[in-house]
Amino acid sequence: MxxxxxxxxxxxxxxxxxxxxxxxxxxxxxxxxxxxxxxxxxxxxxxxxxxxxxxxxxxxxxxxxxxxxxxxxxxxxxxxxxxxxxxxxxxxxxxxxxxxxxxxxxxxxxxxxxxxxxxxxxxxxxxIHTGAVKKMRELVETRLGDMYYYDSVRVNLGLFQHDVSVIWDLAVHDLSIMDHVLPFQPVAVSATGVSHVPGEPENIAYLNLFFENSLIAHIHVNWLAPVKVRRTLIGGSQSMIVYDDLEPSEKIKVYDKGITLNGNPQKNGEKIYQALVGYRTGDMWAPRLDVTExxxxxxxxxxxxxxxxxxxQADGRAGLRVVRILEAATQSLALRGRPVELEPVRRVA
Amino acid sequence: MxxxxxxxxxxxxxxxxxxxxxxxxxxxxxxxxxxxxxxxxxxxxxxxxxxxxxxxxxxxxxxxxxxxxxxxxxxxxxxxxxxxxxxxxxxxxxxxxxxxxxxxxxxxxxxxxxxxxxxxxxxxxxxIHTGAVKKMRELVETRLGDMYYYDSVRVNLGLFQHDVSVIWDLAVHDLSIMDHVLPFQPVAVSATGVSHVPGEPENIAYLNLFFENSLIAHIHVNWLAPVKVRRTLIGGSQSMIVYDDLEPSEKIKVYDKGITLNGNPQKNGEKIYQALVGYRTGDMWAPRLDVTExxxxxxxxxxxxxxxxxxxQADGRAGLRVVRILEAATQSLALRGRPVELEPVRRVA
Amino acid sequence: MxxxxxxxxxxxxxxxxxxxxxxxxxxxxxxxxxxxxxxxxxxxxxxxxxxxxxxxxxxxxxxxxxxxxxxxxxxxxxxxxxxxxxxxxxxxxxxxxxxxxxxxxxxxxxxxxxxxxxxxxxxxxxxIHTGAVKKMRELVETRLGDMYYYDSVRVNLGLFQHDVSVIWDLAVHDLSIMDHVLPFQPVAVSATGVSHVPGEPENIAYLNLFFENSLIAHIHVNWLAPVKVRRTLIGGSQSMIVYDDLEPSEKIKVYDKGITLNGNPQKNGEKIYQALVGYRTGDMWAPRLDVTExxxxxxxxxxxxxxxxxxxQADGRAGLRVVRILEAATQSLALRGRPVELEPVRRVA
Amino acid sequence: MxxxxxxxxxxxxxxxxxxxxxxxxxxxxxxxxxxxxxxxxxxxxxxxxxxxxxxxxxxxxxxxxxxxxxxxxxxxxxxxxxxxxxxxxxxxxxxxxxxxxxxxxxxxxxxxxxxxxxxxxxxxxxxIHTGAVKKMRELVETRLGDMYYYDSVRVNLGLFQHDVSVIWDLAVHDLSIMDHVLPFQPVAVSATGVSHVPGEPENIAYLNLFFENSLIAHIHVNWLAPVKVRRTLIGGSQSMIVYDDLEPSEKIKVYDKGITLNGNPQKNGEKIYQALVGYRTGDMWAPRLDVTExxxxxxxxxxxxxxxxxxxQADGRAGLRVVRILEAATQSLALRGRPVELEPVRRVA
CATH class of the missing domain: 3.40.50.720 (NAD(P)-binding Rossmann-like Domain)
Incomplete structure (x- = not known):
C-alpha cells in the first residue's frame, strides 16, 4: 500500500x-x-x-x-x-x-x-469475490476436465421488481459468476418466461446459453417460488461440482463421478450402452472455503x-459481457425463445 | 369383479x-x-x-x-x-x-x-397412479387457483441410452405426469440440449412448454448429473406445490404462499412494488399419500x-399427446430451441 | 402503555x-x-x-x-x-x-x-419468546395429547467456555424451553459427560430428566461436533413435533403420527405386536410462525x-427451576450419571 | 476355495x-x-x-x-x-x-x-460388513486420532416388539458396530428409558457407555419417533465422522475439524478460552464406499x-461382548440409569 x-x-x-x-x-x-x-x-x-x-x-x-x-x-x-x-x-x-x-x-x-x-x-x-466462486474457478481450471454443462437455479418468493424483469434482477448474478468461472464465452442465448402480474415484467424465466463447443449453460430464475433455491451444477469430463449457496458451510461439493467412453464398440443391439458408456463413481469432497467478506x-x-x-477482475468489459447477454436474452424472451446471437466482446478496447 | x-x-x-x-x-x-x-x-x-x-x-x-x-x-x-x-x-x-x-x-x-x-x-x-401424482391432480383442481408454472428437474448419473435421447427416456415421465395433472394442453414446445458422447443422442436437455394462457412449463433432464434430483415445483395463484419423489414419506408439500395484487396503484417510483405486489406466507402442509403400488x-x-x-385415464390419446410433444421437442432440439407448434389432439377420435 | x-x-x-x-x-x-x-x-x-x-x-x-x-x-x-x-x-x-x-x-x-x-x-x-417455542407450547396444550418424550440435540463446534461446562452454556437453552413448553416439572435428573481438554469443564454431556409420569426428557449438548444441530423431538399420544431451529422457515413440523393401543389382546405368540400396537400415519403440517424478534x-x-x-413468563422462579436442574445435573455428572432428585420449586414464594 | x-x-x-x-x-x-x-x-x-x-x-x-x-x-x-x-x-x-x-x-x-x-x-x-462400517473402522484407525466420543441416534415409528425392549431390538445394531469400529471396550453402561404401552417393554431408551479413558459413547433408540433417523457422530482429536445410513450415497462424511490446545496459558480472565482452545476447520470428504451386499x-x-x-470378525466373543452390554443396560434401566460395571470379556476362551 x-x-x-x-x-x-x-x-x-x-x-x-x-x-x-x-x-x-x-x-x-x-x-x-x-x-x-x-x-x-x-x-x-x-x-x-x-x-x-x-x-x-x-x-x-x-x-x-x-x-x-x-x-x-x-x-x-x-x-x-x-x-x-x-x-x-x-x-x-x-x-x-x-x-x-x-x-x-x-x-x-x-x-x-x-x-x-x-x-x-x-x-x-x-x-466472484466469494470463497465459493473463487474455488469453482480454480476447480474448473484444474480438475473438471472438458466442460459439459453449467446449470443454475436461483428462485425464491419476492422481491418483485417493477422496472426490470427477473432476468436483470437475478440471472445477472449467475451470468457474472459464469463469466468468471468458465473459460469460454457464449455465442448465443435464448430465453423464455412469463409475467403473472399484468403489465409487469417477467417474474419467471429460463435462459439457455450456447457455446462453440458442446458446453451448454442454463439458468432458471423465479420470483414466485415457494422455496428458496440457490443451486448450480457444473459438469465436466473429469469431475462435477454442486454449488449450493444456502449451505452454511459446505457450499461447494466436488464429485469424482462421470462417464468413460470405451472406444468405438461394434453396434450390436442392446449391449451397446454398456459397451460404449461406463460410469465412474468416486469420492465426494467439500473443500474449505475462504470466508473473507x-x-x-x-x-x-x-x-x-x-x-x-x-x-x-470484473472490469468494464466483464460488465459489458454480462449486459450483452441480458439484452439478448430480453430480445429472445419477446421471440418466445428464439436464439439471439451474441457478438463477441473485444478483449482489448 | x-x-x-x-x-x-x-x-x-x-x-x-x-x-x-x-x-x-x-x-x-x-x-x-x-x-x-x-x-x-x-x-x-x-x-x-x-x-x-x-x-x-x-x-x-x-x-x-x-x-x-x-x-x-x-x-x-x-x-x-x-x-x-x-x-x-x-x-x-x-x-x-x-x-x-x-x-x-x-x-x-x-x-x-x-x-x-x-x-x-x-x-x-x-x-399417474402413484399417491403423489393423484394428490397433485386433486390439489391443482381444488387449491392452487390459477396455474402459473410447472417446473421439473429429473437428473442423475446414467443410464445412457443409445437409441433415444434423454428426452424420450426421462422427460416422458414429466410429460405424462403433466398431462394428467394440468387442466391445459401445451400449444408449442421448445427444447435445447447437447450430447457429450460423439455420435450419440442428447444426454442433457431443457424443454419449454407454452400454453395459451400465462402458464409456462419447463423440464430439465440430464443423464450426467453428479446428484439424483426428482423435483417438481408447481405454482398457482392460491398455493404452490413442491413434489420431491426422493423423499421417503413427505413427497408432496403444499405451501400457502404467493403474491397478492393490490389493484392499480399510481406509479410513483420506488414504492411501486410494495404498492402493487404483496407477499403472502402461510402454513406448509404435507398430505398423507396413498401408498398402494x-x-x-x-x-x-x-x-x-x-x-x-x-x-x-392414460388411454391412447394420452399416449399420443405425450408422443406429440416428444416429437416436437426433438424437432426443436435440432433448431437450437426454436419453438415448434403442437397440433391439438382431438378429444374424440 | x-x-x-x-x-x-x-x-x-x-x-x-x-x-x-x-x-x-x-x-x-x-x-x-x-x-x-x-x-x-x-x-x-x-x-x-x-x-x-x-x-x-x-x-x-x-x-x-x-x-x-x-x-x-x-x-x-x-x-x-x-x-x-x-x-x-x-x-x-x-x-x-x-x-x-x-x-x-x-x-x-x-x-x-x-x-x-x-x-x-x-x-x-x-x-420462549420466539415464534417457534410459542407455537410448541400451544401445540403441547392443544394437539399432542399425553406427553411421551422430549428429546433435544444442541451440538456444534465451539465456543468452549472456561468457567462453566457445556451444560450451563448450552443445555440451559433447552431447559428454559422445556420449562415453558411442558406442563410438568422434572423430579430427578441424571447427567453424564466428559472433558477432552485437561483441567477444563465438560464439553460434551447428556442429561436425562425424569418425571412423575411416563414422560422422559433427554438433552444432548456438545461443543465438539463436526456439524451444527439444533433439533428437538417431542412425542405425544396424539401427534409429534420436530423443531429444527436451523430451518430458515419451517422450524416446526407437526406429524399426525403415533400408535394406537388395541385393548388387551390375548397373548398368542408372534401376532401379539400387531394385535396390541397399531401405527397411525397422517399429514405433516408446518404452521406459519410469528417472526417478531x-x-x-x-x-x-x-x-x-x-x-x-x-x-x-420467565420470572425468577423460572430462572430458579432451570438453575436447580443445572446444579443437580452437575452433581450427577460427578457421580457418572447417578440420578439426583429435584426438590420442587414452590409456586408461591 | x-x-x-x-x-x-x-x-x-x-x-x-x-x-x-x-x-x-x-x-x-x-x-x-x-x-x-x-x-x-x-x-x-x-x-x-x-x-x-x-x-x-x-x-x-x-x-x-x-x-x-x-x-x-x-x-x-x-x-x-x-x-x-x-x-x-x-x-x-x-x-x-x-x-x-x-x-x-x-x-x-x-x-x-x-x-x-x-x-x-x-x-x-x-x-460390520457394510462398506460404511468397514470404512469407519479404517478411518478410526488411521485418521481420527484420539477417540473423543461415539454418538448414535436410531429412531423411527415402529416396529414395537413384545418380548424385548427397544435396546435389544435397535441398540444391538449400534453396539455391534461400535464393537467393531472402536479400539476400546466399555467398562460400564447406564441406561434410561420408558414404556408408553402399559405392561410392555421400553420403547425409548438412552444408553451411556463409559470407557477407561475420556472416550464416551451414547446411543438413542426409539420406536415412537415421527421421523426416521440413523445417524452416528464419531469425534476424534484429528477428525470427525458423520455416518448417516439413510443417505443414498454419501453415507460417511469425514470432517477435518476440531480443536487445538495451546499449551498452558496463564489464566487471565476472559481471554482464556481463545488462549487455550483454538478451532480448526478444513475440508469435508465423503469417501466412495464398497457397495457389495x-x-x-x-x-x-x-x-x-x-x-x-x-x-x-464377529465371532462368539463379539456376540458375547454385545449381549453383556445389553444385559447390563437392562439392569441399569431398572435402576433409573445407575451405571452398571462391565466385566471384561476374555480375549482367549
Missing part, C-alpha cells in the same frame, strides 16, 4: 449503498470523502457515525471535488450510465453496481471512455487497481 | 416385463396366460414360478390364442407400433409401455384403430376398463 | 449487552438511561449513537440513580447474584441474563428478595410487567 | 431366514442342504425354487444329518441358545442371528462350547473361516 490514499465518494444510499460506505470506510488505501443521495434525509445518520464525511444531494459537487478520485455508483440501474459517464469525463475512477448499464451500447461507451482516459472502471460482480476483498482490489493501473 | 376373467399375455421380458408379469398374476379379474420374448432362455425361470403359463418366442402364437383377450407390450420403443397394431388388428385389448410409439403418426394410427374396433388401448404412464392400481384399472368398456 | 416511562440501565456490555441496549432503546415505555461496564473503553461508541445515555464503569452510580427503575444484567454468570441482589436491595426491578445465578441457593434468595420487595424479577430466557417482545413484556405489577 | 463344499442348514424361516437362504444358495463353497421351521407351511414356496433342498419342521433331523456341517439360526432370540448349543454339541459350526443369546451367561457357554470343540461360532452382526460378504467369510479354521 502506498502512503497516498484514494478519496472515494459513494453515490446512491439505498439498499446497497450502506454496504459500500461501511466497507470503503474500512478499506486500506481508501478514504471515504463523501456520500451522495437525492433523498438527503437518508444521509442524516451518517453524520454522527462518519463525522468528517461530506453528505450531499448534489452529484456535481462530487464531480468537482478534487479530493475525490473514485466514485462508487449504487443507484437504480437506469441512472448508471449517466452518472458513470459523467464521473469518467470528470476524470474519476468508477465502480458501478451490477448490471453496469441498461444496454450493451451504454456499457460499451463506458468501457471505451475509461480506456481512452486510462481510468479504472469496475463493476460490482460481488459473488467478498465486498471487502472487492473494494480492496478496486483501490489496488487504481494505485497500480492494473485491471480489476 | 365379474366371474369371467380376462386372459392376458405379456410381450417383452426385459427390464419392465417382469413387473408386468408379477402384477398381472395378482390382478383380480385377469389371468396371466402367456409370456413372450424373442430371447426364449430369459423365460425359463417362469416355468417353475408360474407353472400354467405359456412361454413362447412366437408373437403370432399370442395373436392366435383365443384364451388371450389383452396383450401388454414391454419391448423396446421401436417395436411398440408394429406389435400393438397387430394386436389390435387381431382383436386384442392393448396395454403399451411408454412412450406409446416412436412417432405421433404411429400413435394416432393406434388410437384410431382401437377406436374403430372399440378395443381398450392403454399406455403405461405408471406415475402404482402398477397394481394401473393394471386393475386396465382390466376394469376392458370389462366395462370405459376409458383408462 | 401509561404516559410514564421506566428508566433502564444495562450492566455488562460484552457479547449480549449490545442487544439489550439496542432493544431497550426501541422499547415503548422504556427509556435507556445508562450503560455500565468495568471496561469503560467499550462504551465509547455509544456516546455518538445514544447521546443522552450515561456511560459509566461505576455500578454504585447506577444503584443510586433515581432516574433508573430497572436494571438489566448481562455480565458473566458468577456476577449475576451479587449485582442482581444489590439492584433489588436498591429497589430496582431486575432483568438477568440466563442462567439467573450460579446456584439454586442464590436464585432462591433473589426470588425471595424480589417477592419481599414486590419488584419484578425476570430472567432472559429469550427462546424475540428479545424485543421479551423486553416489552418486562416493561409491561413493571407497569402493571404482573409476573413475566 | 477348496473343492469340498460346506453343507448348510438354515433354521427359522421368518423375517430374516429368507435372506440367509437366498445368500447361502449363492455363496461359493457352501451348499444349502436344508431349511427348517416349525411352521412347515412357510417352507412350501421353497420346494419349486430350490428343488433339492430338504424342508423340515424337525430340528433333530438337521442335527443328525451328516451332510450338514453348519447351521444358521434365525429364530426368535429366546431360542438361540438352545438351538445353537444343540448344534455345537452335534459338532456343527454355527451362525446365529444377533443378539447371539438372551443373556451373557448363555453367550459365554456358547463361546466356551465352540472353543472346546474347535467349531466356528459366528454372530450375524451384518452391519453385506450379508453375502459375511456368509462368504463364515464359510471361509470353517474351511481354514480362522476366526470370523
Amino acid at each position: 502506498s502512503g497516498a490514499t484514494i478519496g472515494v465518494a459513494v453515490v446512491g444510499y439505498g439498499y446497497w449503498g450502506p454496504n459500500l460506505v461501511r466497507n470503503f470506510a474500512d478499506t486500506p488505501g481508501a478514504k471515504l470523502v463523501a456520500v451522495c443521495d437525492l433523498r438527503k434525509e437518508r444521509l442524516a445518520p451518517l453524520a454522527t457515525r462518519y463525522p468528517g464525511v461530506k453528505l450531499t444531494d448534489d452529484f456535481d459537487e462530487i464531480l468537482r471535488d478534487p479530493e475525490i478520485q473514485a466514485i462508487a455508483i449504487a443507484t437504480p440501474v437506469h441512472a448508471h450510465f449517466r452518472l458513470a459517464m459523467s464521473a469518467l469525463m470528470a476524470g474519476k475512477h468508477v465502480f458501478v453496481e451490477k448490471p453496469i448499464a441498461s444496454s450493451a451500447e451504454e456499457a460499451q461507451r463506458l468501457v471505451d471512455e475509461a480506456a481512452r482516459r486510462k481510468l479504472t472502471l469496475a463493476v460490482d460482480h460481488t459473488f 467478498a465486498l471487502g476483498t472487492e473494494l480492496k482490489e478496486f483501490i489496488g487497481c487504481i494505485e497500480t493501473g492494473t485491471n480489476p | 365379474s366371474g369371467a376373467t380376462i386372459g392376458v399375455a405379456v410381450v417383452g421380458y426385459g427390464y419392465w416385463g417382469p413387473n408386468l408379469v408379477r402384477n398381472f398374476a395378482d390382478t383380480p379379474g385377469a389371468k396371466l396366460v402367456a409370456v413372450c420374448d424373442l430371447r426364449k432362455e430369459r423365460l425359463a425361470p417362469l416355468a417353475t414360478r408360474y407353472p400354467g403359463v405359456k412361454l413362447t418366442d412366437d408373437f403370432d402364437e399370442i395373436l392366435r390364442d383365443p384364451e388371450i383377450q389383452a396383450i401388454a407390450i414391454a419391448t423396446p420403443v421401436h417395436a411398440h407400433f408394429r406389435l400393438a397394431m397387430s394386436a389390435l388388428m387381431a382383436g386384442k385389448h392393448v396395454f403399451v409401455e411408454k412412450p406409446i410409439a416412436s412417432s405421433a403418426e404411429e400413435a394416432q394410427r393406434l388410437v384410431d384403430e382401437a377406436a374403430r374396433r372399440k378395443l381398450t388401448l392403454a399406455v403405461d404412464h405408471t406415475f 402404482a402398477l397394481g392400481t394401473e393394471l386393475k384399472e386396465f382390466i376394469g376398463c376392458i370389462e366395462t368398456g370405459t376409458n383408462p | 401509561s404516559g410514564a416511562t421506566i428508566g433502564v440501565a444495562v450492566v455488562g456490555y460484552g457479547y449480549w449487552g449490545p442487544n439489550l441496549v439496542r432493544n431497550f432503546a426501541d422499547t415503548p415505555g422504556a427509556k435507556l438511561v445508562a450503560v455500565c461496564d468495568l471496561r469503560k473503553e467499550r462504551l465509547a461508541p455509544l456516546a455518538t449513537r445514544y447521546p443522552g445515555v450515561k456511560l459509566t464503569d461505576d455500578f454504585d452510580e447506577i444503584l443510586r440513580d433515581p432516574e433508573i427503575q430497572a436494571i438489566a444484567i448481562a455480565t458473566p454468570v458468577h456476577a449475576h447474584f451479587r449485582l442482581a441482589m444489590s439492584a433489588l436491595m436498591a429497589g430496582k426491578h431486575v432483568f438477568v441474563e440466563k442462567p439467573i445465578a450460579s446456584s439454586a441457593e442464590e436464585a432462591q434468595r433473589l426470588v425471595d428478595e424480589a417477592a419481599r420487595r414486590k419488584l419484578t424479577l425476570a430472567v432472559d430466557h429469550t427462546f 424475540a428479545l424485543g417482545t421479551e423486553l416489552k413484556e418486562f416493561i409491561g410487567c413493571i407497569e402493571t405489577g404482573t409476573n413475566p | 477348496s473343492g469340498a463344499t460346506i453343507g448348510v442348514a438354515v433354521v427359522g424361516y421368518g423375517y430374516w431366514g429368507p435372506n440367509l437362504v437366498r445368500n447361502f444358495a449363492d455363496t461359493p463353497g457352501a451348499k444349502l442342504v436344508a431349511v427348517c421351521d416349525l411352521r412347515k407351511e412357510r417352507l412350501a414356496p421353497l420346494a419349486t425354487r430350490y428343488p433339492g433342498v430338504k424342508l423340515t419342521d424337525d430340528f433333530d433331523e438337521i442335527l443328525r444329518d451328516p451332510e450338514i456341517q453348519a447351521i444358521a439360526i434365525a429364530t426368535p432370540v429366546h431360542a438361540h441358545f438352545r438351538l445353537a448349543m444343540s448344534a455345537l454339541m452335534a459338532g456343527k459350526h454355527v451362525f446365529v442371528e444377533k443378539p447371539i443369546a438372551s443373556s451373557a451367561e448363555e453367550a459365554q457357554r456358547l463361546v466356551d462350547e465352540a472353543a472346546r470343540r474347535k467349531l466356528t461360532l459366528a454372530v450375524d452382526h451384518t452391519f 453385506a450379508l453375502g460378504t459375511e456368509l462368504k467369510e463364515f464359510i471361509g473361516c470353517i474351511e481354514t479354521g480362522t476366526n470370523p
Whole structure:
C-alpha cells in the first residue's frame, strides 16, 4: 500500500449503498470523502457515525471535488450510465453496481471512455469475490476436465421488481459468476418466461446459453417460488461440482463421478450402452472455503487497481459481457425463445 | 369383479416385463396366460414360478390364442407400433409401455384403430397412479387457483441410452405426469440440449412448454448429473406445490404462499412494488399419500376398463399427446430451441 | 402503555449487552438511561449513537440513580447474584441474563428478595419468546395429547467456555424451553459427560430428566461436533413435533403420527405386536410462525410487567427451576450419571 | 476355495431366514442342504425354487444329518441358545442371528462350547460388513486420532416388539458396530428409558457407555419417533465422522475439524478460552464406499473361516461382548440409569 490514499465518494444510499460506505470506510488505501443521495434525509445518520464525511444531494459537487478520485455508483440501474459517464469525463475512477448499464451500447461507451482516459472502471460482480466462486474457478481450471454443462437455479418468493424483469434482477448474478468461472464465452442465448402480474415484467424465466463447443449453460430464475433455491451444477469430463449457496458451510461439493467412453464398440443391439458408456463413481469432497467478506476483498482490489493501473477482475468489459447477454436474452424472451446471437466482446478496447 | 376373467399375455421380458408379469398374476379379474420374448432362455425361470403359463418366442402364437383377450407390450420403443397394431388388428385389448410409439403418426394410427374396433388401448404412464401424482391432480383442481408454472428437474448419473435421447427416456415421465395433472394442453414446445458422447443422442436437455394462457412449463433432464434430483415445483395463484419423489414419506408439500395484487396503484417510483405486489406466507402442509403400488392400481384399472368398456385415464390419446410433444421437442432440439407448434389432439377420435 | 416511562440501565456490555441496549432503546415505555461496564473503553461508541445515555464503569452510580427503575444484567454468570441482589436491595426491578445465578441457593434468595420487595424479577430466557417455542407450547396444550418424550440435540463446534461446562452454556437453552413448553416439572435428573481438554469443564454431556409420569426428557449438548444441530423431538399420544431451529422457515413440523393401543389382546405368540400396537400415519403440517424478534417482545413484556405489577413468563422462579436442574445435573455428572432428585420449586414464594 | 463344499442348514424361516437362504444358495463353497421351521407351511414356496433342498419342521433331523456341517439360526432370540448349543454339541459350526443369546451367561457357554470343540461360532452382526462400517473402522484407525466420543441416534415409528425392549431390538445394531469400529471396550453402561404401552417393554431408551479413558459413547433408540433417523457422530482429536445410513450415497462424511490446545496459558480472565482452545476447520470428504451386499460378504467369510479354521470378525466373543452390554443396560434401566460395571470379556476362551 502506498502512503497516498484514494478519496472515494459513494453515490446512491439505498439498499446497497450502506454496504459500500461501511466497507470503503474500512478499506486500506481508501478514504471515504463523501456520500451522495437525492433523498438527503437518508444521509442524516451518517453524520454522527462518519463525522468528517461530506453528505450531499448534489452529484456535481462530487464531480468537482478534487479530493475525490473514485466514485462508487449504487443507484437504480437506469441512472448508471449517466452518472458513470459523467464521473469518467470528470476524470474519476468508477465502480458501478451490477448490471453496469441498461444496454450493451451504454456499457460499451463506458468501457471505451475509461480506456481512452486510462481510468479504472469496475463493476460490482460481488459473488466472484466469494470463497465459493473463487474455488469453482480454480476447480474448473484444474480438475473438471472438458466442460459439459453449467446449470443454475436461483428462485425464491419476492422481491418483485417493477422496472426490470427477473432476468436483470437475478440471472445477472449467475451470468457474472459464469463469466468468471468458465473459460469460454457464449455465442448465443435464448430465453423464455412469463409475467403473472399484468403489465409487469417477467417474474419467471429460463435462459439457455450456447457455446462453440458442446458446453451448454442454463439458468432458471423465479420470483414466485415457494422455496428458496440457490443451486448450480457444473459438469465436466473429469469431475462435477454442486454449488449450493444456502449451505452454511459446505457450499461447494466436488464429485469424482462421470462417464468413460470405451472406444468405438461394434453396434450390436442392446449391449451397446454398456459397451460404449461406463460410469465412474468416486469420492465426494467439500473443500474449505475462504470466508473473507467478498465486498471487502472487492473494494480492496478496486483501490489496488487504481494505485497500480492494473485491471480489476470484473472490469468494464466483464460488465459489458454480462449486459450483452441480458439484452439478448430480453430480445429472445419477446421471440418466445428464439436464439439471439451474441457478438463477441473485444478483449482489448 | 365379474366371474369371467380376462386372459392376458405379456410381450417383452426385459427390464419392465417382469413387473408386468408379477402384477398381472395378482390382478383380480385377469389371468396371466402367456409370456413372450424373442430371447426364449430369459423365460425359463417362469416355468417353475408360474407353472400354467405359456412361454413362447412366437408373437403370432399370442395373436392366435383365443384364451388371450389383452396383450401388454414391454419391448423396446421401436417395436411398440408394429406389435400393438397387430394386436389390435387381431382383436386384442392393448396395454403399451411408454412412450406409446416412436412417432405421433404411429400413435394416432393406434388410437384410431382401437377406436374403430372399440378395443381398450392403454399406455403405461405408471406415475399417474402413484399417491403423489393423484394428490397433485386433486390439489391443482381444488387449491392452487390459477396455474402459473410447472417446473421439473429429473437428473442423475446414467443410464445412457443409445437409441433415444434423454428426452424420450426421462422427460416422458414429466410429460405424462403433466398431462394428467394440468387442466391445459401445451400449444408449442421448445427444447435445447447437447450430447457429450460423439455420435450419440442428447444426454442433457431443457424443454419449454407454452400454453395459451400465462402458464409456462419447463423440464430439465440430464443423464450426467453428479446428484439424483426428482423435483417438481408447481405454482398457482392460491398455493404452490413442491413434489420431491426422493423423499421417503413427505413427497408432496403444499405451501400457502404467493403474491397478492393490490389493484392499480399510481406509479410513483420506488414504492411501486410494495404498492402493487404483496407477499403472502402461510402454513406448509404435507398430505398423507396413498401408498398402494402404482402398477397394481394401473393394471386393475386396465382390466376394469376392458370389462366395462370405459376409458383408462392414460388411454391412447394420452399416449399420443405425450408422443406429440416428444416429437416436437426433438424437432426443436435440432433448431437450437426454436419453438415448434403442437397440433391439438382431438378429444374424440 | 401509561404516559410514564421506566428508566433502564444495562450492566455488562460484552457479547449480549449490545442487544439489550439496542432493544431497550426501541422499547415503548422504556427509556435507556445508562450503560455500565468495568471496561469503560467499550462504551465509547455509544456516546455518538445514544447521546443522552450515561456511560459509566461505576455500578454504585447506577444503584443510586433515581432516574433508573430497572436494571438489566448481562455480565458473566458468577456476577449475576451479587449485582442482581444489590439492584433489588436498591429497589430496582431486575432483568438477568440466563442462567439467573450460579446456584439454586442464590436464585432462591433473589426470588425471595424480589417477592419481599414486590419488584419484578425476570430472567432472559429469550427462546420462549420466539415464534417457534410459542407455537410448541400451544401445540403441547392443544394437539399432542399425553406427553411421551422430549428429546433435544444442541451440538456444534465451539465456543468452549472456561468457567462453566457445556451444560450451563448450552443445555440451559433447552431447559428454559422445556420449562415453558411442558406442563410438568422434572423430579430427578441424571447427567453424564466428559472433558477432552485437561483441567477444563465438560464439553460434551447428556442429561436425562425424569418425571412423575411416563414422560422422559433427554438433552444432548456438545461443543465438539463436526456439524451444527439444533433439533428437538417431542412425542405425544396424539401427534409429534420436530423443531429444527436451523430451518430458515419451517422450524416446526407437526406429524399426525403415533400408535394406537388395541385393548388387551390375548397373548398368542408372534401376532401379539400387531394385535396390541397399531401405527397411525397422517399429514405433516408446518404452521406459519410469528417472526417478531424475540428479545424485543421479551423486553416489552418486562416493561409491561413493571407497569402493571404482573409476573413475566420467565420470572425468577423460572430462572430458579432451570438453575436447580443445572446444579443437580452437575452433581450427577460427578457421580457418572447417578440420578439426583429435584426438590420442587414452590409456586408461591 | 477348496473343492469340498460346506453343507448348510438354515433354521427359522421368518423375517430374516429368507435372506440367509437366498445368500447361502449363492455363496461359493457352501451348499444349502436344508431349511427348517416349525411352521412347515412357510417352507412350501421353497420346494419349486430350490428343488433339492430338504424342508423340515424337525430340528433333530438337521442335527443328525451328516451332510450338514453348519447351521444358521434365525429364530426368535429366546431360542438361540438352545438351538445353537444343540448344534455345537452335534459338532456343527454355527451362525446365529444377533443378539447371539438372551443373556451373557448363555453367550459365554456358547463361546466356551465352540472353543472346546474347535467349531466356528459366528454372530450375524451384518452391519460390520457394510462398506460404511468397514470404512469407519479404517478411518478410526488411521485418521481420527484420539477417540473423543461415539454418538448414535436410531429412531423411527415402529416396529414395537413384545418380548424385548427397544435396546435389544435397535441398540444391538449400534453396539455391534461400535464393537467393531472402536479400539476400546466399555467398562460400564447406564441406561434410561420408558414404556408408553402399559405392561410392555421400553420403547425409548438412552444408553451411556463409559470407557477407561475420556472416550464416551451414547446411543438413542426409539420406536415412537415421527421421523426416521440413523445417524452416528464419531469425534476424534484429528477428525470427525458423520455416518448417516439413510443417505443414498454419501453415507460417511469425514470432517477435518476440531480443536487445538495451546499449551498452558496463564489464566487471565476472559481471554482464556481463545488462549487455550483454538478451532480448526478444513475440508469435508465423503469417501466412495464398497457397495457389495453385506450379508453375502459375511456368509462368504463364515464359510471361509470353517474351511481354514480362522476366526470370523464377529465371532462368539463379539456376540458375547454385545449381549453383556445389553444385559447390563437392562439392569441399569431398572435402576433409573445407575451405571452398571462391565466385566471384561476374555480375549482367549
